Amino acid sequence: MSAIIQMKEVNKWFGDFQVLKDINLEVGEKQKIVVCGPSGSGKSTLIRCINRLEEHQKGQIIVDGNELSEKTKDIEKIRAEVGMVFQQFNLFPHLSILDNCTLAPIWVKKTPKKKAEELAMRQLEQVQIADQASKFPGQLSGGQQQRAALARALCMEPKIMLFDEPTSALDPEMIKEVLDAMVNLAKAGMTMIVVTHEMGFAKEVADEVVFMDEGMIVERAKTSDFFANPKNERTKLFLSQIL
Amino acid sequence: MTNINILKPTRDNFQTYLYIGLTLILISIFDVVLRSFFNFNFSTFLPGILNLFLPLIIGLVGLQMIRLEYSGNKIIDKINQSVNNNPFNAGLTLLIIFLTLLATPPALNWMIFEATISGDTKEACAASEGACWTYIKVWFRRFIYGMYPNDFHWRINTAFIFLIAFAFVGYFMKGKLKNYITFYYAILYPIIAFIIINFLISGGSFGLEWVETNAWGGLSLTFIVSFFGLIFCFPLGMILALGRRSELPVIRYISIGYIEFWRGVPLITVLFMSSVMFPMFLPSDAFVDKLIRVIAAIILFEAAYVAEVIRGGLQALPRGQYDAAKSLGMGYWRMQIFVILPQALKLVIPGIANTFLALVKDTPLIFVVGLSEVVGMLQMAKTNPKWLGFAMEGYIFASILFWAICYAMSRYSQYLELKYKTDR
Numbered sequence: 001m002s003a004i005i006q007m008k009e010v011n012k013w014f015g016d017f018q019v020l021k022d023i024n025l026e027v028g029e030k031q032k033i034v035v036c037g038p039s040g041s042g043k044s045t046l047i048r049c050i051n052r053l054e055e056h057q058k059g060q061i062i063v064d065g066n067e068l069s070e071k072t073k074d075i076e077k078i079r080a081e082v083g084m085v086f087q088q089f090n091l092f093p094h095l096s097i098l099d100n101c102t103l104a105p106i107w108v109k110k111t112p113k114k115k116a117e118e119l120a121m122r123q124l125e126q127v128q129i130a131d132q133a134s135k136f137p138g139q140l141s142g143g144q145q146q147r148a149a150l151a152r153a154l155c156m157e158p159k160i161m162l163f164d165e166p167t168s169a170l171d172p173e174m175i176k177e178v179l180d181a182m183v184n185l186a187k188a189g190m191t192m193i194v195v196t197h198e199m200g201f202a203k204e205v206a207d208e209v210v211f212m213d214e215g216m217i218v219e220r221a222k223t224s225d226f227f228a229n230p231k232n233e234r235t236k237l238f239l240s241q242i243l
Numbered sequence: 244m245t246n247i248n249i250l251k252p253t254r255d256n257f258q259t260y261l262y263i264g265l266t267l268i269l270i271s272i273f274d275v276v277l278r279s280f281f282n283f284n285f286s287t288f289l290p291g292i293l294n295l296f297l298p299l300i301i302g303l304v305g306l307q308m309i310r311l312e313y314s315g316n317k318i319i320d321k322i323n324q325s326v327n328n329n330p331f332n333a334g335l336t337l338l339i340i341f342l343t344l345l346a347t348p349p350a351l352n353w354m355i356f357e358a359t360i361s362g363d364t365k366e367a368c369a370a371s372e373g374a375c376w377t378y379i380k381v382w383f384r385r386f387i388y389g390m391y392p393n394d395f396h397w398r399i400n401t402a403f404i405f406l407i408a409f410a411f412v413g414y415f416m417k418g419k420l421k422n423y424i425t426f427y428y429a430i431l432y433p434i435i436a437f438i439i440i441n442f443l444i445s446g447g448s449f450g451l452e453w454v455e456t457n458a459w460g461g462l463s464l465t466f467i468v469s470f471f472g473l474i475f476c477f478p479l480g481m482i483l484a485l486g487r488r489s490e491l492p493v494i495r496y497i498s499i500g501y502i503e504f505w506r507g508v509p510l511i512t513v514l515f516m517s518s519v520m521f522p523m524f525l526p527s528d529a530f531v532d533k534l535i536r537v538i539a540a541i542i543l544f545e546a547a548y549v550a551e552v553i554r555g556g557l558q559a560l561p562r563g564q565y566d567a568a569k570s571l572g573m574g575y576w577r578m579q580i581f582v583i584l585p586q587a588l589k590l591v592i593p594g595i596a597n598t599f600l601a602l603v604k605d606t607p608l609i610f611v612v613g614l615s616e617v618v619g620m621l622q623m624a625k626t627n628p629k630w631l632g633f634a635m636e637g638y639i640f641a642s643i644l645f646w647a648i649c650y651a652m653s654r655y656s657q658y659l660e661l662k663y664k665t666d667r
Binding site: 048051053076077079080081082083084086088090091092093094103104107108109136138149152153156162 | 585586589
């Protein structure tokens, strides 16, 4: 299995504060990785580095054969292949759900409008909000908005999907509908990196779990091993608090 | 304290108090109406100051008597909540009503009943004390068209009809053409407008006699200056706003320098410079029309203000919007055009309207370079030896004109706010 994402000795600082310390991570195609850890441990920064929403200062990140650095031309092309779902949904509030989904395919991938709309409707059906297509984001519930955001990312037909705490801003009763959509996506064979505290989700779909603390990857293990017999003390402590 | 309690209604006696209170209020208003409209005062027997404030006192007592929360009467509740919630507000309410009533008869007399509009010389107005609308009537064409030759006024009218007609073209752009709507309004329309004004109003070709811009004036010049000012300062301001937030230092510092420079100098000096200093820097055979120089100065000046207003909108957008656009593979310009600017501009519609209204109301300043739009013409008419002494009428006329224009713009901006409101 070839690695689609490779991170080698990645370091990042915000001013004097080091958020990422010597991160080494390889993700194979169709692999599902869950990243967990206490808040402030650098999980979000880690996945934001993968599509260069954050710039790393040292080390190497290679996504689908392209190295990310200041010299990278066409960073947009790489980003177009890496979909991302955010904690705060970040739908475009001035556009309808359908327009949210077709904007990037039409203007970035130059898909004809008709085709983009068909694709968007298919994706919206997948996440079961096709009936909301003509509404504006402000008119939808949080769970519906997050599913719309997922559909929007999928409309670019990405090779990799990144999830940055997708359920953390949701009311408890809406978490399930979003997780269901993510499980379906995982079953369809998408490469996924998910930052989440939903350990149930991790157990169900993740191939491997990565535990981070203080900017370092403390432990990385197969899902079953990770929950059954964590090796590191900090992992044990974290799991005892969260489970 | 007991005295005030006598005036305080309770739920049991409210009906009686309501009748007495309303009667007192009506009496107080009636008294003021009698005083102002019929010059009749039935309380002259009272000492001076008491006589003067009698209606206010009666009215206050009346309002005190009807002040009861949840009285059960919707209209009374509404009055109590909004204008009668304490003695001070009640007093202010009465005072405003009374002052309006007192000011109405003299104002109406001056403006309408004793005003003159007949005749066409100053002598027609000599007989009466009221306003002399004859003055406005005689000078009307000058106020609208300036010193533009009378025979050619049709050219200005036709030009403006064309301008309005072309402004509505956007409504008929359907289907595929719709993609070009922004291009039309941002680029094509200004060019068309310039061509129309150049050929029709300026003339000099197609058998139309050339009229130099010194002769242009009045309201039509106000429109021309504001029109070009508005359509060009907006895109320039937008670019400057983006420039000030750019990550490229050169662009950022140029934008900051530009904005801070133009915000720091008064418009009147800018206009003066454009007219007097600027030609000195040009080679002697180069010539740029004074009006164009003035309009350019206004555009450059107002663009700095527009830029800061738009920057306010850009800063109000959460970072997540940038993240989302970037993560979908949009580059800088696509992100700005499709995601950031539409939202930022929607947020700053009130601020932009503010700036545009200020621009329209700043146009009279072009008098410093010898161009006379409507207020300038007023100034000219006011000092005409044959028509001395009618400044008041002129300024009222100009106020009404400017108010009408600005109110229309203000309503349009409110309409736009509603149209682009998508959060609910």
